[in-house]
Structures are given as structure tokens and as C-alpha cells.
Amino acid sequence: MSRSVDIVYELQRERRHQMYLSQVATTTRSFLNRYQSLLDDMDEQNISQYVQTEYSEARDLLGTAFYNIDSNPEYSRDLSRQIGAIVGGLPRLARSLRDNAQIQARIEERQREKAERIAHAQSQKKLMEQQKAFLMQIDAIIDDKIKDPVALDFVYDQIKELRDKYSQKV
Numbered sequence: 001m002s003r004s005v006d007i008v009y010e011l012q013r014e015r016r017h018q019m020y021l022s023q024v025a026t027t028t029r030s031f032l033n034r035y036q037s038l039l040d041d042m043d044e045q046n047i048s049q050y051v052q053t054e055y056s057e058a059r060d061l062l063g064t065a066f067y068n069i070d071s072n073p074e075y076s077r078d079l080s081r082q083i084g085a086i087v088g089g090l091p092r093l094a095r096s097l098r099d100n101a102q103i104q105a106r107i108e109e110r111q112r113e114k115a116e117r118i119a120h121a122q123s124q125k126k127l128m129e130q131q132k133a134f135l136m137q138i139d140a141i142i143d144d145k146i147k148d149p150v151a152l153d154f155v156y157d158q159i160k161e162l163r164d165k166y167s168q169k170v
Contacts, residue, residue: 021073022073024073024074024077025069025070025073027077028065028069028073028076028077028080029069031080031083031084032062032065032066032069032080032083035058035062035080035083035084035087036062036066038087038091039058039059039062041091042055042090042091042094045094045095047094047095047097047098050093050094050097050098051090051093051094051097054086054090055090055094058083058086058087061079061082061083062079062083064079065079065080065083135163138159138162138163142155142159
């Protein structure tokens with residue numbers, strides 16, 4: 001009788017162990033599905049790129065866990081715990097890094113625009129200085145070269161037109 005009792009006991013123990021493994025697989029699968037959903041949401045939000053190392057590690061572990069869920073549920077459960085530790089705050093961290101990157105991009109854009117405004121203002125200032133120098137040269141040439149009042153009166157309108165035309169370009 002003892003042999004039959006041992007066999008019955010062994011069969012019951014094996015059945016309890018299989019039920020345990022089935023329960024582990026079911027529970028682990030639900031956690032893995034949640035992690036899968038969380039990582040998919042990160043993809044949809046385009047934030048996985050900000051935590052690429054952790055994201056890739058979690059994806060790799062998730063694939064391994066799903067692959068082993070039926071053949072070795074305890075191993076998958078251990079992997080699930082590792083994945084949980086990785087993805088626990090991952091979306092929040094990724095959003096924070098994305099927000100920081102966007103802020104930094106806006107700061108850099110403002111700095112670039114400011115540098116462009118400064119360069120434009122300096123360019124305008126230089127152009128105005130060149131215009132002023134040119135007009136002073138015209139006045140000096142007129143004063144040096146044209147001594148006859150009749151000739152000066154004759155070219156006055158043309159010189160005024162030249163000054164106005166040059167002033168409008170700048």
C-alpha cells in the first residue's frame with residue numbers, strides 16, 4: 001500500500017505544482033501585458049527615444065519573458081519583476097526628458113533669433129555708416145570740384161536726387 005500512497009501523493013504534488021505554475025503564468029502574463037501596453041503607449045507618445053537604453057532593455061526582457069511564459073513561468077515571473085523595476089517610472093522620466101529637450105530647443109531658438117537680430121542691427125549700422133561716409137564724400141567732391149555757382153545750381157537737383165535714391169536703398 002505504501003507504494004500506491006506514494007504514487008498518489010506524487011501525482012497530487014505534481015498536479016498542485018502544475019496548478020501553481022499555471023497560476024504563475026496567468027498572473028505573470030497579465031503583468032507582461034500591462035508592461036507591453038505601457039511600452040506601446042510610450043511609442044505612441046513618441047517619448048521612448050528619450051529613454052532609449054532602458055526602453056530597449058525592457059523590450060528585450062519582455063520578449064524573452066513572453067517567449068518563456070509557457071515553458072518556464074517562474075523564469076518569466078522573475079523577468080517580469082525586472083521589467084517592472086525598469087518601466088515603473090519610465091514614462092514619467094521620458095516625458096520629463098522630452099519636456100526638458102523642448103525647453104532647451106526653445107532656448108536655443110531664442111538665442112539664435114537674438115544673434116540674428118544683433119547681426120542684422122550691426123549690418124544695418126555698418127550700412128548706415130557707409131551711406132553717411134558716401135554722402136560726405138559727395139559733399140566734399142562738390143565743395144572741392146565745383147566752384148562756379150551756376151554749375152553748382154545746375155547739378156544741385158541731380159545731386160539731391162542721387163542722395164535721395166541712395167538713402168532709400170539703405
